[in-house]
Amino acid sequence: MFFSKDLHKFQDQMFDLITFLTFALYFTIAIGLSANAPQYLVTLQYYTKLYVGLFLFWRFNPFRHVRFTELDGKIAFSAGVFLLTTTAFENVAFYYLKELRDIILL
Helix, strand or coil: CHHHHHHHHHEEEEHHHHHHHHHHHHHHHHHHCCHHHHHHHHHHHHHHHHHHHHHHHHHCCCCCCCCCCCHEEEEEEHHHHHHHHHHHHHHHHHHHHHHHHHHHHH
């Protein structure tokens, strides 16, 4: 049980850190501070999506009965946000940011 609580706390802290890094990279991209930020964001989101998918698969498979925790809520919300951003917002945002950057650099 002790190991489980430590692992849960570690996952919660790391998930908060990754969420912060994702927002920081979006901010860096939006104001154009780094040319490599989109590449880092894509890589970070890939691994985050992989983690979220595996977490949801393991935690909520039909053969387990679990209590819903705050970490579960964060990850479920993030899963919805990642699905939404990757299907709609991300492509639109990168397109308009590229257009805006081209206009400014001319």
